[in-house]
Amino acid sequence: MKFSKISNAIQKGSGQVELRGWIKRKRDLKGKIFLLLRDETGEIQCVCDSAKASSELFKECSHSTIESSVELYGTLHKDNRAPHGIELEIKGFKIVGLADVFPIQKDFSTEFLLDVRHLWLRSSKMRDALKVRATVFDAFRQFMKKKDCIEVAGPMFVTGMVEGSLTLFKVPYFGKKVFLTQSSQFYLEVLMYSLGNVYTIAPSFRAEKSKTTRHLTEFWHAEVELPWIGLDGVMDFEEELIKFITEKVIKERKKELKALGRNPKTLKPVISKKFKRMKYDEVLEIAREKFPYLKKGSDFGEKEERELTKSMDVPLFITHFPRSIKPFYHRPNPKNPAEILCNDLLAPEGYGEIIGSGERTWKVEVLLQRMKEDGIDPKPYQWYIDLRKYGSVPHSGFGLGLERLTAWYCKAKHIRDVVPFPRTINRVYP
Amino acid sequence: MKFSKISNAIQKGSGQVELRGWIKRKRDLKGKIFLLLRDETGEIQCVCDSAKASSELFKECSHSTIESSVELYGTLHKDNRAPHGIELEIKGFKIVGLADVFPIQKDFSTEFLLDVRHLWLRSSKMRDALKVRATVFDAFRQFMKKKDCIEVAGPMFVTGMVEGSLTLFKVPYFGKKVFLTQSSQFYLEVLMYSLGNVYTIAPSFRAEKSKTTRHLTEFWHAEVELPWIGLDGVMDFEEELIKFITEKVIKERKKELKALGRNPKTLKPVISKKFKRMKYDEVLEIAREKFPYLKKGSDFGEKEERELTKSMDVPLFITHFPRSIKPFYHRPNPKNPAEILCNDLLAPEGYGEIIGSGERTWKVEVLLQRMKEDGIDPKPYQWYIDLRKYGSVPHSGFGLGLERLTAWYCKAKHIRDVVPFPRTINRVYP
Numbered sequence: 092m093k094f095s096k097i098s099n100a101i102q103k104g105s106g107q108v109e110l111r112g113w114i115k116r117k118r119d120l121k122g123k124i125f126l127l128l129r130d131e132t133g134e135i136q137c138v139c140d141s142a143k144a145s146s147e148l149f150k151e152c153s154h155s156t157i158e159s160s161v162e163l164y165g166t167l168h169k170d171n172r173a174p175h176g177i178e179l180e181i182k183g184f185k186i187v188g189l190a191d192v193f194p195i196q197k198d199f200s201t202e203f204l205l206d207v208r209h210l211w212l213r214s215s216k217m218r219d220a221l222k223v224r225a226t227v228f229d230a231f232r233q234f235m236k237k238k239d240c241i242e243v244a245g246p247m248f249v250t251g252m253v254e255g256s257l258t259l260f261k262v263p264y265f266g267k268k269v270f271l272t273q274s275s276q277f278y279l280e281v282l283m284y285s286l287g288n289v290y291t292i293a294p295s296f297r298a299e300k301s302k303t304t305r306h307l308t309e310f311w312h313a314e315v316e317l318p319w320i321g322l323d324g325v326m327d328f329e330e331e332l333i334k335f336i337t338e339k340v341i342k343e344r345k346k347e348l349k350a351l352g353r354n355p356k357t358l359k360p361v362i363s364k365k366f367k368r369m370k371y372d373e374v375l376e377i378a379r380e381k382f383p384y385l386k387k388g389s390d391f392g393e394k395e396e397r398e399l400t401k402s403m404d405v406p407l408f409i410t411h412f413p414r415s416i417k418p419f420y421h422r423p424n425p426k427n428p429a430e431i432l433c434n435d436l437l438a439p440e441g442y443g444e445i446i447g448s449g450e451r452t453w454k455v456e457v458l459l460q461r462m463k464e465d466g467i468d469p470k471p472y473q474w475y476i477d478l479r480k481y482g483s484v485p486h487s488g489f490g491l492g493l494e495r496l497t498a499w500y501c502k503a504k505h506i507r508d509v510v511p512f513p514r515t516i517n518r519v520y521p
Numbered sequence: 522m523k524f525s526k527i528s529n530a531i532q533k534g535s536g537q538v539e540l541r542g543w544i545k546r547k548r549d550l551k552g553k554i555f556l557l558l559r560d561e562t563g564e565i566q567c568v569c570d571s572a573k574a575s576s577e578l579f580k581e582c583s584h585s586t587i588e589s590s591v592e593l594y595g596t597l598h599k600d601n602r603a604p605h606g607i608e609l610e611i612k613g614f615k616i617v618g619l620a621d622v623f624p625i626q627k628d629f630s631t632e633f634l635l636d637v638r639h640l641w642l643r644s645s646k647m648r649d650a651l652k653v654r655a656t657v658f659d660a661f662r663q664f665m666k667k668k669d670c671i672e673v674a675g676p677m678f679v680t681g682m683v684e685g686s687l688t689l690f691k692v693p694y695f696g697k698k699v700f701l702t703q704s705s706q707f708y709l710e711v712l713m714y715s716l717g718n719v720y721t722i723a724p725s726f727r728a729e730k731s732k733t734t735r736h737l738t739e740f741w742h743a744e745v746e747l748p749w750i751g752l753d754g755v756m757d758f759e760e761e762l763i764k765f766i767t768e769k770v771i772k773e774r775k776k777e778l779k780a781l782g783r784n785p786k787t788l789k790p791v792i793s794k795k796f797k798r799m800k801y802d803e804v805l806e807i808a809r810e811k812f813p814y815l816k817k818g819s820d821f822g823e824k825e826e827r828e829l830t831k832s833m834d835v836p837l838f839i840t841h842f843p844r845s846i847k848p849f850y851h852r853p854n855p856k857n858p859a860e861i862l863c864n865d866l867l868a869p870e871g872y873g874e875i876i877g878s879g880e881r882t883w884k885v886e887v888l889l890q891r892m893k894e895d896g897i898d899p900k901p902y903q904w905y906i907d908l909r910k911y912g913s914v915p916h917s918g919f920g921l922g923l924e925r926l927t928a929w930y931c932k933a934k935h936i937r938d939v940v941p942f943p944r945t946i947n948r949v950y951p
Contacts, residue, residue, distance in 0.1 A: 130717065160914045207907075247724050248738065269949045285651070308678065474950070481621060511674060
């Protein structure tokens with residue numbers, strides 16, 4: 092029986108249950124052994140009383156260790172002193188896998204916990220965060236279904252770059268050199284001409300040398316392309332999406348959010364309030380008060396975004412960035428070609444960028460001009476350029492870092508707190 | 522308006538509609554221009570009659586080319602001569618993106634179609650196959666939800682191998698050498714101790730040199746790990762899963778299957794009939810009739826699997842392979858250590874292996890012995906070995922090639938016919 096079903100069982104009067112799980116805590120107290128048993132759904136206190144149990148049963152319970160896997164059965168009693176108010180009196184007990192001395196006790200360094208990540212993932216903190224993560228992924232897909240978006244996938248091995256050569260991983264590939272994808276955007280643009288609204292959730296790779304609390308060398312990237320839609324339309328879509336995911340997460344993961352120190356009520360404004368939409372120039376003006384070194388053409392980094400959003404309670408759209416700081420595929424504003432019809436969406440409470448988005452350049456001559464400005468050889472992009480030659484349409488799209496979104500919901504201090512096996516410049520084990 | 526909504530519109534008497542799409546075919550006939558317009562939902566014949574239209578309108582229609590994107594409006598009429606029995610009389614017409622001469626006309630080589638994959642994906646054949654693919658992914662996840670499986674993800678950058686060193690991609694990683702993951706299985710085994718039933722759908726990479734109709738260097742791998750479950754249990758789970766996905770695909774993609782040459786009725790036995798379960802030894806006996814060179818310890822390759830399954834109408838489980846041909850993580854049968862508690866699931870009609878599965882070795886001494894037999898250095902696997910030291914439990918799992926499954930449903934001749942951007946030894950463009 093799963094522990095989450097236990098309170099139902101006790102209410103129905105079915106006092107005897109069989110359980111399987113792992114021992115999270117163990118205490119000997121005046122001839123009684125208290126075992127806190129965990130499974131993926133929760134925890135329950137189990138007790139073996141030497142005054143009542145057979146000596147064999149008591150011995151087997153004594154023999155168990157932290158993180159041993161066990162099978163047991165017994166009777167349930169309400170007990171206000173026990174965690175969750177229920178205690179199981181052990182009638183039968185079997186150690187399935189006896190654990191060696193568990194290396195994680197308490198007060199270990201971050202580095203050590205990363206070394207034993209395979210064991211640290213058993214902590215309730217990681218378990219709860221990963222459950223929120225799963226709900227974020229699921230809610231994203233539910234929204235896509237609602238919007239008639241078809242799931243597709245770009246390749247992981249590619250020959251062009253989307254986000255600049257500095258963060259490319261190169262892979263030796265049967266005598267050729269290929270890259271790991273930085274984004275599936277260009278491939279989604281291809282598929283849009285066949286399937287209409289399309290999306291993918293897939294790994295993207297960035298050889299990030301910067302050590303920040305929000306960058307990893309691989310991350311799960313949700314990407315969407317929408318034909319026949321412009322900047323305002325795609326922002327409406329994104330806002331509706333974030334509201335939808337937030338609502339699902341609050342509804343389905345209340346317990347986990349609370350355990351992680353996030354009061355779900357503090358996320359309610361995200362659902363009820365309209366997101367602010369500000370142009371880059373306005374935001375720059377505000378940011379300059381705190382960071383006078385910023386000037387027109389400066390991008391906002393982690394520090395600036397943290398400051399900008401730390402006292403907000405809903406996400407912020409920043410639109411119309413200068414042409415010089417956005418990649419070639421972004422569409423310049425025909426009314427003011429010095430600015431780009433794009434938006435970044437920043438999470439509140441200091442979390443910063445979760446979405447990069449905008450209209451795509453869809454006229455071939457504009458695209459070639461932009462590539463020239465950026466010094467990009469058009470050859471490997473011939474297929475991408477082709478899309479502008481054969482029935483091009485106005486379109487927009489975006490990329491959402493699902494783990495950054497999860498980190499914000501979970502109030503995580505670091506992105507790795509919501510990623511099972513985070514990869515950074517120094518970390519590929521376990 | 523999406524074309525799929527048109528027959529509703531005409532039945533409701535709302536004869537005038539606005540449409541957007543791409544020109545799939547164009548014909549001039551006695552002063553009339555016939556345009557077959559496509560979008561992601563279907564096709565509709567549109568006509569501009571010089572006798573009725575203004576000269577400007579007729580000129581704009583004349584000017585359009587194959588694969589040009591257009592916006593138009595007009596009135597709908599029933600017309601039995603038109604494809605799908607409906608014709609639109611064009612009242613207004615605008616070319617959005619005028620297409621150059623479309624390079625794909627007809628009778629092109631496979632290689633050429635791979636070179637212009639970004640355009641070939643617009644064919645109804647690729648569109649339909651990718652829709653089936655999307656439904657397979659979705660149905661898989663729905664089943665996982667039903668079974669309380671939590672979605673997780675292993676890393677793409679790894680330091681150990683799951684499937685042998687010959688097919689490893691090595692990536693230069695900040696001065697270290699790391700591999701691209703061949704399977705997320707070991708990481709799912711970690712997460713099972715925290716989250717119970719777990720699954721992922723993620724890319725796996727194999728540096729496959731063999732040119733077959735079912736191997737790619739990257740593929741989307743659905744993987745599942747289930748604690749407290751044995752070989753029979755995991756086979757029941759797999760059978761229920763395949764039945765569930767098949768039912769969804771038949772229900773939601775009937776039109777696409779038919780268009781691809783698959784009669785959905787031929788898939789019905791998969792839902793209604795129990796899958797056969799045969800031991801390796803039995804299967805070997807049968808296979809020997811056709812392939813006398815096979816002997817105990819031979820594995821079945823593409824050719825043998827094709828022959829074995831070509832006249833079947835439901836998948837076949839092959840169980841209990843010899844120890845010598847299965848990787849170290851498979852659990853030997855305690856009653857007969859020369860055989861392994863594992864199963865492959867083979868799709869019928871010659872498609873062959875879609876699932877590799879089995880119990881995992883969960884005793885540390887057995888695992889170390891198996892690694893020794895295979896000549897594997899335990900060092901990079903220390904974390905995997907740890908799982909057997911800290912509360913190990915019996916468990917099973919499997920990996921399913923979602924694109925192989927899709928290929929079978931679609932009756933595809935080659936796996937690449939259901940993958941948007943297939944990667945092989947010679948192919949990384951577009």
